[in-house]
Amino acid sequence: MGVMIIYNASSLCVVKHNTSIHLLEHRAPICSFEGRRKGITCMNPSMPVNQAIKVQERLTGDSFIRPHLRNLSPYQPILPFEVLSSRLGRKPEDIVKLDANENPYGPPPEVFQALGSLKFPYIYPDPESRRLRAALAEDSGIESDYILAGCGADELIDLIMRCVLDPGDKIVDCPPTFTMYEFDAAVNGALVLKVPRHSDFSLNLEQIADVVKKEKPKCIFLTSPNNPDGSIINDGILLKILELPILVVLDEAYIEFSGIESKMGWVKKFENLIVLRTFSKRAGLAGLRVGYGAFPLSIIEYLWRAKQPYNVSVAAEVAACAALQNPAYLEKVKEALVQERDRLYKLLKEVPFLNPFPSHSNFILCEVTSGVDAKKLKEDLAKMGVMIRHYSNKELKGYVRVSVGMPEHTDALMACLNSLSFH
Numbered sequence: 001m002g003v004m005i006i007y008n009a010s011s012l013c014v015v016k017h018n019t020s021i022h023l024l025e026h027r028a029p030i031c032s033f034e035g036r037r038k039g040i041t042c043m044n045p046s047m048p049v050n051q052a053i054k055v056q057e058r059l060t061g062d063s064f065i066r067p068h069l070r071n072l073s074p075y076q077p078i079l080p081f082e083v084l085s086s087r088l089g090r091k092p093e094d095i096v097k098l099d100a101n102e103n104p105y106g107p108p109p110e111v112f113q114a115l116g117s118l119k120f121p122y123i124y125p126d127p128e129s130r131r132l133r134a135a136l137a138e139d140s141g142i143e144s145d146y147i148l149a150g151c152g153a154d155e156l157i158d159l160i161m162r163c164v165l166d167p168g169d170k171i172v173d174c175p176p177t178f179t180m181y182e183f184d185a186a187v188n189g190a191l192v193l194k195v196p197r198h199s200d201f202s203l204n205l206e207q208i209a210d211v212v213k214k215e216k217p218k219c220i221f222l223t224s225p226n227n228p229d230g231s232i233i234n235d236g237i238l239l240k241i242l243e244l245p246i247l248v249v250l251d252e253a254y255i256e257f258s259g260i261e262s263k264m265g266w267v268k269k270f271e272n273l274i275v276l277r278t279f280s281k282r283a284g285l286a287g288l289r290v291g292y293g294a295f296p297l298s299i300i301e302y303l304w305r306a307k308q309p310y311n312v313s314v315a316a317e318v319a320a321c322a323a324l325q326n327p328a329y330l331e332k333v334k335e336a337l338v339q340e341r342d343r344l345y346k347l348l349k350e351v352p353f354l355n356p357f358p359s360h361s362n363f364i365l366c367e368v369t370s371g372v373d374a375k376k377l378k379e380d381l382a383k384m385g386v387m388i389r390h391y392s393n394k395e396l397k398g399y400v401r402v403s404v405g406m407p408e409h410t411d412a413l414m415a416c417l418n419s420l421s422f423h
Contacts, residue, residue, distance in 0.1 A: 098403040099387040103284035108329040114322035127309040132317045135324045153278045153291030161188045170217035176395040181221040201229040212244045219247035225254045228401045230359025249274045254361040256282045264294040283323040290320045341404045362404045384416045
């Protein structure tokens with residue numbers, strides 16, 4: 001079967017051979033043929049320069065962008081220490097950062113030692129993250145064949161969508177929850193079916209089942225414990241959702257603080273379940289971006305094909321492996337944060353304009369009451385060097401979220417809250 005290739009160049013003659021292509025200057029149009037493969041080269045050396053410039057002037061960069069992305073609102077991330085320091089006029093160490101659910105204790109000492117002795121940072125990382133996946137298999141009790149690592153769980157969320165969703169496909173989202181699901185769906189040209197949670201932040205199971213039946217979405221994203229309220233999904237509810245004809249992506253970013261077991265092992269029983277985890281909260285590695293997931297073998301095969309080859313950096317893999325070498329430290333830090341969470345909750349209940357919700361995570365969601373403006377509360381605390389999370393979306397209007405920090409962070413927060421006067 002012949003292949004016709006049409007060229008339109010101003011003054012080039014394209015001569016094609018089996019092993020190379022030669023570009024020769026030529027002033028007249030030519031048409032060349034090479035065996036059964038026909039190559040047609042058309043030249044137009046006479047187009048005026050000013051006409052070519054006018055064509056360029058009519059082009060704008062955004063005309064090349066996919067249409068559905070032109071109106072995409074960017075994700076609103078939390079500001080890092082360096083930016084906050086500049087804006088607040090304070091040293092990073094003088095800022096109490098309780099707005100991003102980071103682990104204030106940081107990683108085990110083995111991580112710093114491992115990072116300080118990296119031998120081959122100039123060599124590309126293992127595309128299969130074999131060492132990390134082996135360590136995760138030992139840590140989780142599930143074979144490494146079921147595990148895929150990523151540049152944070154966020155990368156895996158996007159990878160799942162790229163593998164599962166065609167433009168126009170639908171996902172189920174249960175707000176208020178982690179807004180990355182809605183964002184990534186928009187990037188991938190998917191439609192989001194929102195099934196709001198009940199007033200106590202529990203899932204509306206009946207409505208989820210109804211939406212799945214009527215709209216036939218491809219997948220549903222669930223978080224347990226849920227961000228931003230810290231509620232968990234009990235096994236009975238999860239099993240009922242798994243009975244539906246839909247791919248269930250269970251995000252367990254905060255599972256360590258909940259007191260319940262991970263469902264990673266369930267992927268061996270349920271073909272429609274994916275479980276995501278992260279090192280950001282548990283091991284204090286948010287800045288190095290290491291996440292992982294457990295997948296049915298029938299799904300993970302295709303994610304391996306589609307993922308970027310070097311998605312987990314050498315530093316990230318070394319740090320994650322080093323963190324897993326000290327489970328005693330990870331357990332000690334987890335217990336400290338859970339204990340401080342309970343203390344923080346009791347103290348927040350004493351604040352007259354806050355109504356905190358019980359949490360199974362490393363943060364506490366608070367309704368701002370008594371006519372106090374939630375955004376102003378956040379801004380007033382920021383002026384005093386204490387950062388908390390404020391929400392502008394309709395589901396959480398009038399709410400703030402406070403991350404659990406060290407005892408001294410709680411003390412600083414409470415001192416600032418008690419100094420405020422709203423009259």
